Amino acid sequence: MIKEFFNHPLRELNSFHVEEQADHIIEFDSAEDLDQIFGKESSPKKWYALGGGNNILFTRRFEGTLIKPIGKTIRIIEEDEESVLLHVEAGLEWDDMVEWAVEHGLWGVENLSLIPGTIGASPVQNIGAYGAEAKDVIERVNFFDTQDCTHKSLSHEECRFAYRDSIFKRELKGLCIITSVEFRLKKTPQPNLGYGDLKAETEKRGGATLGNIRDAVCSIRRSKLPDPAELGNAGSFFKNPIVEHELAEQMRLKYENMPIYPTADTQKKKLAAGWLIDQCGLKGYRQGHVGVHERQALVLVNYGGANGDEVMTLAHEVCSKVAEKFGIDIEPEVNVL
Numbered sequence: 194m195i196k197e198f199f200n201h202p203l204r205e206l207n208s209f210h211v212e213e214q215a216d217h218i219i220e221f222d223s224a225e226d227l228d229q230i231f232g233k234e235s236s237p238k239k240w241y242a243l244g245g246g247n248n249i250l251f252t253r254r255f256e257g258t259l260i261k262p263i264g265k266t267i268r269i270i271e272e273d274e275e276s277v278l279l280h281v282e283a284g285l286e287w288d289d290m291v292e293w294a295v296e297h298g299l300w301g302v303e304n305l306s307l308i309p310g311t312i313g314a315s316p317v318q319n320i321g322a323y324g325a326e327a328k329d330v331i332e333r334v335n336f337f338d339t340q341d342c343t344h345k346s347l348s349h350e351e352c353r354f355a356y357r358d359s360i361f362k363r364e365l366k367g368l369c370i371i372t373s374v375e376f377r378l379k380k381t382p383q384p385n386l387g388y389g390d391l392k393a394e395t396e397k398r399g400g401a402t403l404g405n406i407r408d409a410v411c412s413i414r415r416s417k418l419p420d421p422a423e424l425g426n427a428g429s430f431f432k433n434p435i436v437e438h439e440l441a442e443q444m445r446l447k448y449e450n451m452p453i454y455p456t457a458d459t460q461k462k463k464l465a466a467g468w469l470i471d472q473c474g475l476k477g478y479r480q481g482h483v484g485v486h487e488r489q490a491l492v493l494v495n496y497g498g499a500n501g502d503e504v505m506t507l508a509h510e511v512c513s514k515v516a517e518k519f520g521i522d523i524e525p526e527v528n529v530l
Contacts, residue, residue, distance in 0.1 A: 195229065196220040203255070207246035208309060210425035211501050215255040218243075220263045222284075224344060224372035227337040230260070240339075241530065242370045244311035245286065248318065248427055249528045252501030260370055262313050267293055270375070278332060279376045283313025287320070290376075295403045299378035301330040303403050304385050306410040309421065309428060313371040317361040318526065319354045323410060324387040328354035333375040334361075340368055356456065356463070357432050357526055417489045425495030426486065430508060431466045432526045438462055444519070448472075466515075466523045467491040473514040483507045505529065 198218040204210050206218075217237070219230055230236060239257030243249070264282035267290060271278035277299055281290055287310050291302045304325035314320075315327045316334045328349070335346045353360045361371070384401035386392040394409035395401055419426050433454075436444075441453050441462035452465040470476065470490035477487040482499035484507070486492040493504055493511075508525060515523050 194222045195226050203246075203251055206243065206259075206261075207249055207251055208421035208425065208427050209250055209495050209499075209501070209504065210421075211251050211495065211499060211504070213251040213254055213501070215257075215259050217258040218261060219258055220261045222264050224264075224335070224337060227260075227370060227372070228342065231337070231339055231342050241367075242313070244283070244314035245309060247309035247421070248314060248526070249530060250427060250501050250504055251530050252505060253530075255530060262311070262370070262372065264372075265289075275381065276377055276379050279378065280373055281312045281376060282373050283311060283371050285312045286310075287312055287315055291407070294378055295407050298403065299380065300383045300403065301325075301378040302376070303406045304391070304410055306407045307414045312374050316352060316354075316359055316371065316374055318357045319359050321357070322414075323391050324385050326354070326356075328352070328359075330376045330378060331374060332377045334371060335373045335375070336365075336369040336371045338369050344372070345369075356435060418492060419486055419488075419494060424486075425497075425499070426492050427527045429467075429491040430493040430525060430527050431470070431491055431511070431523045433466045434464050434469075434521050434523050435461050436464060436521065464521065469515045469519055469521065469523065470511055473511075473518050475511055475514060480507050480510070485511065501529070 201215050201218045203213045203215055221227060221230060237258035240260050243259040243261045262283040265285040266282045268280050269277055270280045287308055288306060290312060291306050294302050304323040305320065308320055308322060316331055320327045332349055333346050334352055338345050384406060386395060386401060390413055391409055394413055395405050398405040398408055418428065435456060438460050444451055445453060452468050454463040456463050467490045475485045476490040478485045481503060482496050483503050484494055484496060486494050493507060512523055515521060
């Protein structure tokens, strides 16, 4: 089923709650609906796939069509003694899928609890938290190719996942609409407690069960991150910078308490952007209607009435301060339109 809206306000469709509008919004329920939307002369010329609006910042009116999936079905398409393969439609909230998996005793996404956004958005930037990433469980991504109006899919390897990155942010950016994702989840316990605070919180709850890990992750996130329903934000605004191993070691000598994490590439290390921003004295910093959150420096917030340009002005200032103090460039994780 297809629904259309014109000159539609965007405040409730983006977690920053900025006051902008879109010329046109189309909601679609099934992948086949896209054949109708794009298979005619009046098909959208300028469009953007909008999920939950949790990783986006509108800086102006969107003069085009926002394409929004609303299908939310989870179904098992394959099962054996060790694992289950799920087919999940793009419009489902990510955390609803995590909750479903935990309730059904399936391992692999519990560390990713309470991450805002939809299933369709999860492969694009390869969402991650607490030592886990979406790529760890994604087996296939199904999408509609708007260039030739065909339905296609990519295997895990073809998606070319990396830290907060994928082929959908590169060669396929602006060319496809993700309609569903297939996840391989495990039936046997595989706790991932490499992050110290997560391990401690889990142990306080009685040990590494699926439910305890999910509860621990949710508790930590709620203690550090503001609820978008109460304070406009897009979660982590900045990516954690990846630097050469040699530079990371030089930084460690200069700043003993600097958090440094391994990456898949042994020649590179990941630094904590939130720590860098905090060391610049910016945690809790406010600039008019916007500011750096008082408990988590990675998060920029809208205290009410801010527009996208105000948020970006603050973001540029934060990046500048970090570069000035540490000589390290950080960049936004949020999509800016």
